[in-house]
Amino acid sequence: MSARGxxxxxxxxxxxxWLLAFLALLLTAVLLPGFAYTSWxxxxxxxAVTGLVGMIxxxxxxELAALFGWIAVGLATLFGQAVVMQVALDVVPGASxxxxxxxVAAAWIAAAFGTLIAWVSSAGTDESFAASLLRxxxxxxxxxxxxxxxxxQLDGVSFPVMQWVLQSGSMPTLRRWVDSGSHAVHEWTxxxxxxxxxxxxxxxQGTAAxxxxxxxxxxxxxxxxxANRPADAAIIEARASTGRGLLxxxxxxxxxxxxxxAPKAAMTMSRLEVARGSRRTRVVFARFLVRPDGLSRSLSRxxxxxxxxxxxxxxxxxxxxxxxxxxxWIFAGLRAFSNGLLRDLNTAVVSEEMxxxxxxxxxxxxxxxxxxxxxxxxxxxxxxxLGALDQVLTVLARVAExxxxxxxxxxxxxxxxxxxxxxxxxxxxxxxxLCRSLTHSETTGLEGSxxxxxxxxxxxxxxxxxxxxxxxxxxxxxxxxxxxxxSAASDAELIVLxxxxxxxxxxPGAQRxxxxxxxxxxxxxLTGLVAHQGVGFVSVLGAAGPVAIGxxxxxxxxxxxxxxxxxxxxFGRHAPAMLLAATEMPQAPDIYVNSALDPDTLDVAAFxxxxxxxxxxxxxxxxxxxxxxxxxxxxxxxIVGGDELHQHLIGILxxxxxxxxxxxxxx
Numbered sequence: 001m002s003a004r005g006x007x008x009x010x011x012x013x014x015x016x017x018w019l020l021a022f023l024a025l026l027l028t029a030v031l032l033p034g035f036a037y038t039s040w041x042x043x044x045x046x047x048a049v050t051g052l053v054g055m056i057x058x059x060x061x062x063e064l065a066a067l068f069g070w071i072a073v074g075l076a077t078l079f080g081q082a083v084v085m086q087v088a089l090d091v092v093p094g095a096s097x098x099x100x101x102x103x104v105a106a107a108w109i110a111a112a113f114g115t116l117i118a119w120v121s122s123a124g125t126d127e128s129f130a131a132s133l134l135r136x137x138x139x140x141x142x143x144x145x146x147x148x149x150x151x152x153q154l155d156g157v158s159f160p161v162m163q164w165v166l167q168s169g170s171m172p173t174l175r176r177w178v179d180s181g182s183h184a185v186h187e188w189t190x191x192x193x194x195x196x197x198x199x200x201x202x203x204x205q206g207t208a209a210x211x212x213x214x215x216x217x218x219x220x221x222x223x224x225x226x227a228n229r230p231a232d233a234a235i236i237e238a239r240a241s242t243g244r245g246l247l248x249x250x251x252x253x254x255x256x257x258x259x260x261x262a263p264k265a266a267m268t269m270s271r272l273e274v275a276r277g278s279r280r281t282r283v284v285f286a287r288f289l290v291r292p293d294g295l296s297r298s299l300s301r302x303x304x305x306x307x308x309x310x311x312x313x314x315x316x317x318x319x320x321x322x323x324x325x326x327x328x329w330i331f332a333g334l335r336a337f338s339n340g341l342l343r344d345l346n347t348a349v350v351s352e353e354m355x356x357x358x359x360x361x362x363x364x365x366x367x368x369x370x371x372x373x374x375x376x377x378x379x380x381x382x383x384x385x386l387g388a389l390d391q392v393l394t395v396l397a398r399v400a401e402x403x404x405x406x407x408x409x410x411x412x413x414x415x416x417x418x419x420x421x422x423x424x425x426x427x428x429x430x431x432x433x434l435c436r437s438l439t440h441s442e443t444t445g446l447e448g449s450x451x452x453x454x455x456x457x458x459x460x461x462x463x464x465x466x467x468x469x470x471x472x473x474x475x476x477x478x479x480x481x482x483x484x485x486x487s488a489a490s491d492a493e494l495i496v497l498x499x500x501x502x503x504x505x506x507x508p509g510a511q512r513x514x515x516x517x518x519x520x521x522x523x524x525x526l527t528g529l530v531a532h533q534g535v536g537f538v539s540v541l542g543a544a545g546p547v548a549i550g551x552x553x554x555x556x557x558x559x560x561x562x563x564x565x566x567x568x569x570x571f572g573r574h575a576p577a578m579l580l581a582a583t584e585m586p587q588a589p590d591i592y593v594n595s596a597l598d599p600d601t602l603d604v605a606a607f608x609x610x611x612x613x614x615x616x617x618x619x620x621x622x623x624x625x626x627x628x629x630x631x632x633x634x635x636x637x638x639i640v641g642g643d644e645l646h647q648h649l650i651g652i653l654x655x656x657x658x659x660x661x662x663x664x665x666x667x
Contacts, residue, residue, distance in 0.1 A: 158416025202642025418619025500615025
């Protein structure tokens with residue numbers, strides 16, 4: 001900002017920042033023996049000089065860190081501020097360190113004091129973080145008259161939950177938008193499967209075809225595909241991409257599974273295997289962490305989130321909350337990552353892209369989804385995370401005011417969540433074990449939860465440069481049981497996978513077995529599955545077409561003919577059409593298994609160790625929301641499926657003058 005444009009508020013902010021830095025430096029000097037000073041005057045000067053030196057040195061450190069990869073980012077994080085302080089004290093007489101390691105200690109202690117003082121003075125708000133984003137210099141664009149769109153995905157938030165937080169005032173920014181009439185909230189019905197891979201592929205690429213779950217056995221490749229593994233995500237997107245996805249016109253994908261054909265992407269699974277690290281992500285990451293307030297903010301919030309999680313887990317146990325699952329220290333770390341560092345990194349990247357003038361941005365915030373899986377979608381800690389995400393929207397709206405083009409905000413979810421005690425916990429048997437006992441066949445089960453690890457892996461991969469080579473992959477460690485041709489598990493006669501309350505049973509091979517072939521090979525399998533009290537229905541491909549089978553009846557999905565009691569009746573009027581589309585999919589399993597639904601509590605039973613889940617039918621998992629500007633989205637009927645929502649979002653972009661240069665070719 002030029003001197004001519006300096007406002008009184010800016011001067012006041014600089015003076016307050018200087019004072020806080022001086023107080024932190026003074027406390028550090030008092031505590032640290034190797035920090036010598038003659039009086040408080042040199043420290044006051046050093047606080048100012050440190051800020052000036054930082055303006056020069058930090059950009060150099062950021063560029064070097066981005067150039068050399070994640071190891072350089074780590075070194076800059078650990079020692080960057082120490083370099084700044086050492087240079088500053090070399091300039092100012094009357095204050096000095098006895099060694100560089102004293103400077104390192106001083107940098108960390110001063111950062112800790114600075115964070116504490118700033119937190120107390122600002123009542124714990126995100127004001128300093130917002131201020132750092134507002135200092136990003138706006139770029140120059142050739143088409144400022146074209147208005148942009150920021151799509152903010154609040155992962156896993158159902159339409160009923162969104163209605164509740166709007167009514168309760170827990171998300172005041174969204175409530176203010178709705179009350180003003182600028183935005184309206186709409187329900188959309190999620191396709192089956194109700195998973196992030198299927199929904200994001202539909203929303204971003206225009207089709208959910210080819211994605212039968214979060215992970216599945218791919219007959220063409222002869223192995224299991226997992227959507228949050230970079231190599232697999234790239235395969236999945238390549239099959240669906242037409243080159244004209246939602247973000248194809250100067251769009252940016254942030255923290256998603258797929259790119260939507262965006263020219264640029266950060267922390268996006270399908271792009272990681274190709275890019276092997278994003279320089280843009282490393283720049284943003286380094287710029288954030290090299291600053292003492294950024295580093296201390298991340299550390300303090302991480303620790304606070306872990307403490308909060310352990311307290312809330314103990315409270316659930318003490319109050320004998322039911323249903324619940326074991327909440328481990330590993331989950332506490334994953335929650336701290338997704339609700340702390342990842343949230344800030346997403347917000348920083350989106351802010352950078354808005355200031356650059358990107359036409360469209362799609363970002364996924366997984367805060368609520370991560371907590372809801374382990375605590376429950378309607379529990380206090382899950383709902384509280386939405387308040388924090390509302391603050392993110394407040395910050396992004398402030399950044400938009402300084403951006404080189406006007407931005408509209410669209411908040412949406414990819415699916416909802418249903419709740420209930422896991423299948424294995426409730427019935428004492430895994431689905432794979434049940435199938436094994438009914439068939440007496442070699443069965444391999446993949447029923448552990450791996451979704452959260454992929455989010456960690458996306459950041460680590462995107463920070464790694466092409467030359468690191470040995471970067472450990474958190475997600476890969478969690479899915480080391482994935483079947484590969486030639487492995488010991490490849491001899492299995494049945495492969496059973498869990499995807500929320502949707503189970504998938506595959507018979508390995510190039511061809512899918514029909515109902516009649518399954519009955520001939522394992523006469524007790526289908527009848528035994530539907531007889532189990534934890535199973536609501538199974539769906540298979542019969543000689544006359546797809547059919548849903550329950551304990552007391554069948555529903556022929558193509559014709560709508562019902563024999564006996566309709567097994568789909570408890571799951572809603574949309575269930576037959578959703579199940580038909582899923583069962584007809586060539587990638588569908590030989591048997592879909594959907595858990596039972598409690599009609600009183602709407603509880604389902606996940607085939608993974610999760611109390612909150614999504615994947616099949618039942619409860620709120622297939623009820624999602626989209627909150628958009630009223631003049632840009634006014635559907636004249638229900639929105640059914642992510643592919644239909646995609647068309648509505650394309651309509652928003654078209655109405656703003658986007659996509660005019662895209663080739664109008666038929667996929």
